Amino acid sequence: MPLVCLSEFEAYAKKHLPKASWDFIAAGADECCTRDDNLMAYKRIHLRPRVLRDMSVMDTKTTVLGTEISFPVGIAPSGFHKLAWPDGERSTARAAEAMNVCYIASTYSSCSVEEIAAAAPAGLRWFQLYIHRKRTLSEQLVRRVEALGFQALVLTVDVPYTGKRRDDLRNNFQLPTYTSKNFEGAFEDEDHTNDERLHAGSVDYSVSWKDIGWLRSLTRLPLILKGILTKEDAELAMKHGVQGIVVSNHGGRQLDSVPASIDALPEITATVQDKVEVYLDGGIRTGNDVLKALALGAKCVFIGRPALWGLAYKGEEGLQEVLKILKDEFCLSMALAGCRNVSEIGRHLVQYSKL
Numbered sequence: 001m002p003l004v005c006l007s008e009f010e011a012y013a014k015k016h017l018p019k020a021s022w023d024f025i026a027a028g029a030d031e032c033c034t035r036d037d038n039l040m041a042y043k044r045i046h047l048r049p050r051v052l053r054d055m056s057v058m059d060t061k062t063t064v065l066g067t068e069i070s071f072p073v074g075i076a077p078s079g080f081h082k083l084a085w086p087d088g089e090r091s092t093a094r095a096a097e098a099m100n101v102c103y104i105a106s107t108y109s110s111c112s113v114e115e116i117a118a119a120a121p122a123g124l125r126w127f128q129l130y131i132h133r134k135r136t137l138s139e140q141l142v143r144r145v146e147a148l149g150f151q152a153l154v155l156t157v158d159v160p161y162t163g164k165r166r167d168d169l170r171n172n173f174q175l176p177t178y179t180s181k182n183f184e185g186a187f188e189d190e191d192h193t194n195d196e197r198l199h200a201g202s203v204d205y206s207v208s209w210k211d212i213g214w215l216r217s218l219t220r221l222p223l224i225l226k227g228i229l230t231k232e233d234a235e236l237a238m239k240h241g242v243q244g245i246v247v248s249n250h251g252g253r254q255l256d257s258v259p260a261s262i263d264a265l266p267e268i269t270a271t272v273q274d275k276v277e278v279y280l281d282g283g284i285r286t287g288n289d290v291l292k293a294l295a296l297g298a299k300c301v302f303i304g305r306p307a308l309w310g311l312a313y314k315g316e317e318g319l320q321e322v323l324k325i326l327k328d329e330f331c332l333s334m335a336l337a338g339c340r341n342v343s344e345i346g347r348h349l350v351q352y353s354k355l
């Protein structure tokens with residue numbers, strides 16, 4: 001029987017992945033209030049369809065930072081895809097390329113950025129950066145991704161420390177390697193303490209707004225900040241000259257009790273007023289969810305866990321199926337709501353009490 005919606009991929013992944021890997025992927029922080037609300041929040045938003053508008057020709061295409069994509073869904077950065085599928089991020093990159101969507105590769109990928117670029121040379125790739133304690137490693141990584149044709153840098157700003165995920169503690173979960181593939185070898189030829197080796201993949205706790213200038217000095221790539229939830233930080237981001245913002249609570253894995261990302265979105269889009277592109281991730285599971293996020297001002301949305309479920313199902317093919325289902329559902333939702341193309345999606349489409 002074919003899988004017909006994303007929750008069926010979730011059920012498959014839960015049944016077939018080793019428990020500790022499944023728990024790591026599913027985890028939220030603390031009581032998982034935000035993780036769960038990320039999904040529930042969409043169900044509270046109602047749509048206002050328009051009818052009799054000739055839906056014979058539909059077009060889901062749009063752009064991100066000027067590059068065309070087949071529909072406004074991309075792959076959010078997540079670490080260690082080999083936990084879900086042996087070929088890891090190579091399969092992710094190929095699926096994204098085949099579907100013509102944007103793939104944001106994580107600093108903590110289990111394949112190197114070179115392997116990812118080689119797997120899908122024509123794909124639209126952005127690179128998600130965690131600033132490493134040893135800044136020269138991040139500098140080198142930024143230069144590598146720029147040279148490899150990644151088209152934007154996405155700095156994740158909501159992880160000064162990793163959130164408390166109870167199942168990972170219960171399972172004493174350890175990632176298969178301490179070092180991400182992107183840092184492989186970086187600690188072998190120098191004199192490092194055991195502690196440094198142990199934290200070879202670890203983020204710099206001291207990162208602050210002043211580091212945005214430092215990042216800018218390293219690269220000409222557009223800069224996007226991922227993990228903004230307030231208008232105050234959106235304003236600061238714009239003052240620092242970023243090209244994009246991802247409204248995200250990290251899938252509810254960081255600070256618990258922050259709003260669902262869809263609930264944080266209107267505050268940010270009202271502040272940003274189209275001066276920079278605003279994206280969203282967190283809880284996207286259906287085409288209807290995509291439509292609602294676009295109606296509230298997102299230019300594109302990204303999926304985190306559902307991409308890993310697709311990989312767990314059938315690697316590249318499974319992820320393509322996930323994307324195809326979302327694309328078909330999104331197109332159908334657009335048609336039923338009376339939008340022939342993405343530019344016809346607007347605030348008028350949703351009944352939303354939080355505005």
Ligand SMILES: Cc1cc2nc3c(=O)[nH]c(=O)nc-3n(C[C@H](O)[C@H](O)[C@H](O)COP(=O)(O)O)c2cc1C
Binds near residue numbers: 077226281282284305
């Ligand atoms: C297993 C896992 C690993 C993740 N790793 C990263 C990461 O390395 N960098 C990052 O910026 N976000 C990471 N995230 C957060 C995602 O980019 C994204 O914000 C979140 O998964 C979106 O929510 P969703 O899973 O409900 O779609 C991770 C999420 C998961 C589930």
